[in-house]
Amino acid sequence: MLKLTPILLAVLYALVMYKFSAWNTKRTLDAQSNPLADPVLEKLNRAMAGALDLPRIKVNIYEIDPVNGLAAPDGRIFITRGFFNKYKAGDVTAEEMASVIAHELGHVALGHSRRRMIDFSGQNAIRVALATILGRLIPGVGVWLANMLTTLLAARLSRQDEYEADAYASALLTKAGIGTGPQKSLFEKLDRLSAGAGAVTPAWLLSHPKTADRIAAIEANEQKWNVVTD
Secondary structure, three states, X not given: OHHHXXXXXXXXXXXXXXXXXXXXXXXXXXXXXXXXXXXXHHHHHHXXXXXXXXXXXXXXXXXXXXXXXXXXXXXXXXXXXXXXXXXXXXXXXXXXXXXXXXXXXXXXHOOHXXXXXXHHHHHHHHHHHHHHHHHHHOOOOHHHHHHHHHHHXXXXXXXXXXXXXXXXXXXXXXXXXXXXXXXXXXXHHHHHHOOOOOOOOOHHHOOOOOHHHHHHHHHHHXXXXXXXXX
């Protein structure tokens, strides 16, 4: 039992830290966000809400500059001010913005926030166990190796979540009559906007799949679902 104590404490610590992080994230988002108010985007949101048999889809603007979308642990959907500004400047179309909202809805619908809590807790326990075992077998290197292995695991699980949210978004966009074209074109734009960020990082270390792989997965689903594209 004593040998398991560090692992159990690691899991407990991870759970407490997740709860604190979720609480702090909610407080920050409450203080730095406002409801989305754009008639064109609202029309597309109504189309997606209709496809989901929902009265409406609520989206908020998170008042920060980075280009991003966010599914909060409490289920709310956010688009950053930086992303919205790209849309208002004409760099991103309304349909492409809708694809971001659909993707974040996928994270919520598929329970990724809850799953990440479980994954994070398990990864922390694995990290402690590996560090303990490898630290004894390979002094000085074991802890570093344990951290690297659990980081690889976390990245793989994150990529899996992204593929799942992409597939959900593709299905929703198709059902809503928007189509998957904007989803794919946005990925290509984001790759250019990032100016090759992460280009030298191996794909298996990235928390998000590479753009070409995400587009290929969408097109594979189109063929499987017999979706007709332009």
